[in-house]
Amino acid sequence: MSFYPQQQEVGGDSHNLHLSTDVLVIGGSLTGCWAALAARRAGASVVLAEKGYVGTAGVVAAATAGGAHTVPGKEEHNHKVLHGRREAAAGLDDLGLARMVYDETYRIGLRLKEMGFEPNPGRPGGNPFGGEPRLTSFNGPYSLHFLRTALLKAGVRILDHSPALELLASDGIVTGAAGVNRQSEESWAVRAGAVILATGGNAFRSGAMGTNGVTGDGHLFGVEAGARLVAVEFSGHYGITPAGSQTTKGFWYGSATFYDGAGRELPENGWGAVPDVARAVMETGAAYATINRGNAEMPRFARRTANLFQFFERAGIDPFKDKFPLGLLYEGHVRGVGGLVVDGEGATDVPGLYAAGDVTDRTHMTGAQMSGAGPAVAWCLASGEWAGAAAAAFAAGPGAAVRQRPAVGLGGLGLRAPGAANGIAQVRELRAAVQAEILPIEKNVFRSLGGMQASLQRLDGLWGQHRHSLLGGSVREVVEARETAALLAGARWIYRAARQRTETRGLHRLQEHPQADPAQRDRILVEGLDEIRVSREPLRAVAEEAVPA
Structure with missing residues (x-):
């Protein structure tokens, strides 16, 4: 059982603190x-x-x-x-x-x-x-x-x-x-x-x-x-990071040279290098960078950005001279x-x-x-x-x-469970299962129609399995359960929309369709939870030039 009020009507003593x-x-x-x-x-x-x-x-x-x-x-x-x-x-x-x-x-x-x-x-x-x-x-x-x-x-x-x-x-x-x-x-x-x-x-x-x-x-x-x-x-955006660091600050990668695991220079730098870095990791096992194309101000500015430079100081790396290994962290x-x-x-x-x-x-x-x-x-x-x-x-x-009128709570998955409730161990297992469909670069940097369909089958199965049982007990567990519900729902929305866009455009890279399709310069909308509905609408007509050149 959860300590959180299971009745949906809000009022009386259902919550400890009431504010207006x-x-x-x-x-x-x-x-x-x-x-x-x-x-x-x-x-x-x-x-x-x-x-x-x-x-x-x-x-x-x-x-x-x-x-x-x-x-x-x-x-x-x-x-x-x-x-x-x-x-x-x-x-x-x-x-x-x-x-x-x-x-x-x-x-x-x-x-x-x-x-x-x-x-x-x-x-x-x-x-x-x-x-x-x-x-x-x-x-x-x-x-x-x-x-x-x-x-x-x-x-x-x-x-x-x-x-x-x-x-x-x-x-x-x-x-x-x-x-x-x-x-x-x-x-x-x-x-x-x-x-x-x-x-x-x-x-x-x-x-x-x-x-x-x-x-x-x-x-x-x-x-x-x-x-x-x-x-x-x-949503297929990954932050480039020094391997082992959580720091995805990106301004300085425009002044970098990137390399694959065999030492070959990659063609792109900056955030445009994410696909090349991912491909290098998948094909050669590693990718590297050196920040060797910046102006004289770059090292001084970077060292003043504490959350960026502390990692290198602790690791004994001079990123302006040394090649350092790279990782990719999903930023969605x-x-x-x-x-x-x-x-x-x-x-x-x-x-x-x-x-x-x-x-x-x-x-x-x-x-x-x-x-x-x-x-x-x-x-x-x-x-x-x-x-x-x-x-x-x-x-x-x-x-x-x-x-002033009576109100009801709208929360469902992870908050109210009409069936037998899961424990926190099951909540964390579910979170890991969702992450396994979204975080790997081989699934989400380079998407494929078959891969997304397979992920959706697993994600939809998880939704059906936990729809009436995902629930935390303590305060911490209830928050974890609700966050996990948001992750599961979010993954299903991403891949539902992505399967409709049969082209490569921006942060959506589709292996079967590697080029942009002019006919798909539109918006894909999704709504719903148990049954997700997908629709398309054209972009509104806008002026190409908003200000004088």
């Missing part, structure tokens, strides 16, 4: 913090629930990330920002929407500056590689501590160590969420006029830096409520682009439910290619701004009455 607020934000990394501040500025009361600690949570906390932005009146710079990943986008980006994001990010940067935020604390000169100084460069620990302080000053109530487990709904409108507190080992429920999902993507517990808690929870919550996902086939939707479908205000298909950041679709920013670094941070900030304002408006309107 205008806007509930789920997820407390960069996007969640900014969305909460935006909702608060719009006049809403706000509760923010985070499975870790707000200030050290999420991918940004383990990294240094710079957001790209436009600058009014500097169109040459703006053109470079917009077109930096145009070619790699494989025809699926939207320059008009991207321009709106980058324009908003500039305004957010100015607001952060007014708040006292320092884009590059302790580093004079701004952008270390030249070009326009970034207003939105985030040193993880400093930045999130700054945002936590701002949240508390603004009156946002923070629930640390409080993973959400399910959304609450009334008459088809999302009106809150419920979860547990890891420290008190009690359950909580928050009734809200609107909910914002800012839970990040899904790296399937691969071990990549900062991704351990990024398990696709928001995707599961959204689909359980009736939302749709799009572009989840563009953290740097991939697929996610929940949202409109220009961050609204999902479900009334009362909003989403922002990596949990949402980002193809408009970088098309079929990875969204990391500048475009990703820009989207996190801009989408958080828009979702916060829109959720506050909904909470003041339709959401105000709905949150």
Whole structure:
């Protein structure tokens, strides 16, 4: 049995802590913090629930990330920002929407500056590689501590160590969420006029830096409520890492030379080398790199990036002279682009439910290619701004009455088990079985129709086997069971969509169809849990050129 309330109706004494607020934000990394501040500025009361600690949570906390932005009146710079990943986008980006994001990010940067935020604390000169100084460069620990302080000053109530487990709904409108507190080992429920999902993507517990808690929870919550996902086939992204390290910082690999296990130089560098590195590992047993093409600033800058360089110092490797062995760690939707479908205000298909950041679709920013670094941070900030304002408006309107009505919990797999419940050992066995279908490079860097079908047969079998029995007992076990449910659902969505895209485009590489098909320049949507429904829709017509050259 689980300690978590098994009745779906929320009320009475079913949870230990009951709160009411205008806007509930789920997820407390960069996007969640900014969305909460935006909702608060719009006049809403706000509760923010985070499975870790707000200030050290999420991918940004383990990294240094710079957001790209436009600058009014500097169109040459703006053109470079917009077109930096145009070619790699494989025809699926939207320059008009991207321009709106980058324009908003500039305004957010100015607001952060007014708040006292320092884009590059302790580093004079701004952008270390030249070009326009970034207003939105985030040193993880400093930045999130700054945002936590701002949240508390603004009156946002923070629930640390409080993973959400399910959304609450009334008459088809999302009106809150419920979860547990890891420290008190009690359950909580928050009734809200609107909910914002800012839970990040899904790296399937691969071990990549900062991704351990990024398990696709928001995707599961959204689909359980009736939302749709799009572009989840563009998820075959692996971070290049020194073998044995969790660090997938990628900026410096553009200055690298890559080699296979026999010492032959590989044709690509940067993140474009992922397929070559994977092929080298599969065919020659190893791959190597030397960072030998950078300018004089590169070694100094890299050594100031602690989470990057500590590994080499401990291993006694000089990466600017020595060949070091490489590994590949799956980053999936953290740097991939697929996610929940949202409109220009961050609204999902479900009334009362909003989403922002990596949990949402980002193809408009970088098309079929990875969204990391500048475009990703820009989207996190801009989408958080828009979702916060829109959720506050909904909470003041339709959401105000709905949150007073009786609500039901929407959580299923991993949370409520009408049959005999599994133990935690079975939960972990299931997680390993899901990872075995997603993490191996031979399955997910180079996909095949037969391989994906075989994986789907195993994954669908696991879903059917555990559909009515996956359940944790203690607080920790319930959280693990729910995360595992999100991994299983996410794997089934990825391969369902990927089998429909019979071409190679961006992060979807299909062995039987190694070229892009112009007829498939469209969007693949998935929805549903037990029965997954797949549909296609054409891209909306957009202007090819959004700014003057």
